[in-house]
Amino acid sequence: MLKLVSNGGAVINTDDFYIVQKASGIDELIFNISVHDENYPKIIEEAVVEYEQPYLVKAIDAGMQMAKVKCQLNLDELKADMNPNYTNNNAALYETISGVLPSGWTFFDHSFSEAEQTIEGGYTAFDIIMECMDAYKVVFRFDVKRKRISSYHLDNFEPLGAFASGDLNLREINYKGKSTSFYTRLYAYGKKGLSFEDINNGKPYVENFQYSDKVVCAYWQDDRYEEKKDLLDDAKERLKTASIPERSYECTVVDLAKTNPDMYSFQDFSLFSVIKLIDEIKNISINYQVVEYWEYPFYPEKNVVTLSSTAPKVQESVKDIKNEITNPNSGFWSVMNNAISSATDWITGVNGGYVIFHKDENDVPYEILIMDTPEIEKAKNVWRWNQNGFGHSLNGYNGPYDLAMTMDGSIVANFITAGTMLADRIKGGTLELGGKENGNGVLQMVGTDGKQIGKWDKDGIEITKGSLSGTSITLGGENDQNGKARLMDSAGNEIVRLDKNGVYAKGKYVCASDKYGRSIEISEGAFNIRAKDGSFAGRIFAISNSWVRIEAGENVSVLMLGDLGCFRINAKTLEVDGALGKTGRAEFSDGTYLDFHCGILSGGNTKEGAF
Template identity: 30%
Template structure:
């Protein structure tokens, strides 16, 4: 039974003579504020107490609140009946503004807590106008857990939506525990409903966005690429032929009856075991291919018929079975429309698309670049935030099923281990959590051999005899130390301190320090490695050459600076950019092999060579190689002291292809 309360007084009870509402409709949407609308006749005792933006409204089903909000508008018609429109309390976050600020190196939860704290400081603490929130569960994650964000006079809801939800996904949920109003930020629903919507059973009517041409009734899965191929010119992949009776495909017989054979090739490039590949294909044909489908349903909520059956709630994961489509998958319940006086006509929307609601009515569309105003402290209490989040997650758990089997204890989102998606499994071998089902992958575990497996571990102090790591990185991502290759990278380097120091902002400082090993810097396809007394240059992972010091062969005293071209390098060049700008021109080039207009095994000049009257010694002129004229002076007479007495200018010898064709004296 549905009831509506106005400021804790009864506004509507089905069948009551006075607490009457006409066409009361509740519309809820995942991550949105939701709305409630109705017409209130004069006979209702609370008729005169309806006040816009002042009166609070609560809608309950069997004593459980589905909606909290405030009256947004009150309109009176010709007959005196008032029409009210209410918006959900998520819209309270539209009533506060975030001043210009910069957030740097801050965790996701800390950022959300800061925004909510600023909202709360602008709201009343007590009474009917208390619009404060407490940050509850936060299950959305950021890869680095280190955000860089600005705020600039937008509403708090706009800030949360734009800076978090649109960029990281997930959805917002308002939840009440006693007098506390929690704001949760969830990556996915935390409840799987026990009801099943099955075509031909409790489904009355539906529309969907699924087109026949989008459906694959037969799937050929291709796994990991094989090292060898039966056709030399083609790549070959793992198939299911060996575990599927010689067939390379799986199919849905019921879907074929409706749509015929529609074959699709699907790649699972990391799977090399045929049996696992077959399971993936079977899941795809009845589940994964429907991931983008949005269903609008008129379905019987079996809770109306069986009070002990779980009622459908916004955000629940609902199992939908459709034999005509070969479909059997869970969809999130993203929209729910309930006519309180005719609940049997309720409609639900399952899928990923959610329409905008009233809570978005004043969100700014302005996306201009915000200016830096003030820098907030970047230090966050990582351990405290982790404890707060763990406490919020565990204490807020109000759903789930505990199943005791012969040899283990299960805590799941459904009572059936075959349909459960989230599973805690505890047996003699350990305790583990899977988000892919009972037979899925247990990525969080404590096993009997003393091993702890987890994606994230937050602790105050870590004592260990041995730490094995792939990469060590600071929270902001400025410093990265690859423990496998030994590469240490930092965003900024400086040498201005007597002590060696590497800070969390990426500064490396040293004075009088020796580097035993190498430092690598890269940009695009080019990489430079400095270490072991030489500077090595790479391009597209190919070593081209090096600059370093060396001694002359057979001598310990003659040392020099070497510019070496490795055998993997094709050429060495001196190049210059023209004074007018543009591409660099190769003016002096050694080519290992001929390419373009460059001769292999030679120095190729790209400009004139001025000897400045210096001698060119030991020159060998190959046959046919001399072209042009040689200009010289002819001595006509010499003085007794050996000086030139007279001479003739304009003398020359002109050659063509090594042949003297003209001589002028």
């Protein structure tokens, strides 16, 4: 069971929880609890909940009956102290991590990384560890109870015989594949244009044709690199990932190693383990790495694993937009610093230029000109600044000025590089967020109270307030394969599911007709026909595995018994093609007779005898 450590302590009486083991190392604990539970009032944000490891409550989503509580591994001890001017002086991974850990913590380097990287800026120990994921291409696991941190290189994990297939342990499989960031040749540069050309056979680029033999080029610059060999090694590593499509599987598996360890102990699906996936639909069998693992301690048959053919970009899952802007070592600031350096060279005269004070007929200056020649008539590149504004022209003094800032507050520009932009509204044709060195883009919607009400990021669209509307919605298809739509209640339980198998719903499904003024309601396993006012008009339902009953009002019913091959009608009258069936006896002169009920022969007495 779960234990509430803070707020007076308590035992949380639920086994309805699971642990999400994440590639970032920041694991999550998620559980459901009744809002009427006596301990529910103690469960508040930042409360400490423990199950093998301590977790902090980070989000609570409560409805009328149940609440879903999301917790994150408690790493606050690593965030307690800030070093505003930190530098690791271009050190290896072990020296970097060991040098910043609080007293009592131990670091175990299972990655055996020998690369030396520079990390500088204002950081806590936790921030530095997160930076090391990107800088040294490693992942971390945290054991907070024993104050241990372990690092791993994903390439060091080897297949140990575990596999997943539909015949044995695979219950559900969802495939995702994309090649939007695909390239096979990478031009890489470090600080001040550093290139590895002279140690790479005269080539300023690296190539990898493991998936395709076509040449697709990309450019990468990162000012953190000061050594050619480190730049070359990381360029190869980056290209190794980019030169194959990103493929991932989300699988619901029977965790046989947990449910039957004596027979299936080799079926290890733990985080980062390499397993062979047998995809019978695509007719492929390939090794994939577990990059996320949902573990239900008390219900291992519900465990879920996410498999990927590429190393997870763990640094992107723990950095947000604010970190990209404020972190001087981020990819964003690498781009920004290059822009600043280029602008500095231009403005300080590195690339030449002439400053002219343009005067009127009275020899009074009225504008400043900065040009590529001292003669106005011959100049092509012109900066022009007067009381109406300033602008730049590539076509001489008379323009046009495609870059300008005018006195009415207008700015005309083709490209703007900025850290933070505050605006009332942004209008245009295309809004592009993230990509390349800026990582994964995020679009956040915030209410008047400052709280997030919606988010659009690499994981999809999340709306916590308001509605999503439009003319059409498409789920699944060529890359995402089978789409799925799910409707959950406030406790996180599925109540409606729409997938390739059809529609599944707990509750009612209603199909109404304005033309005939009736509706069909599917609920509790029956088709109920209702009038426009909602009153009962008829019903079709199964009373057993082989008996089906059709009712019309209170006095008419039809019973079909499949096993007996029988068809029964219960009614006061029966009409066929306008003819009303009668009830009575037909007598004949020879003394024989036939009995009818609602026009159907029900018995009689003939020469052969009574029946």
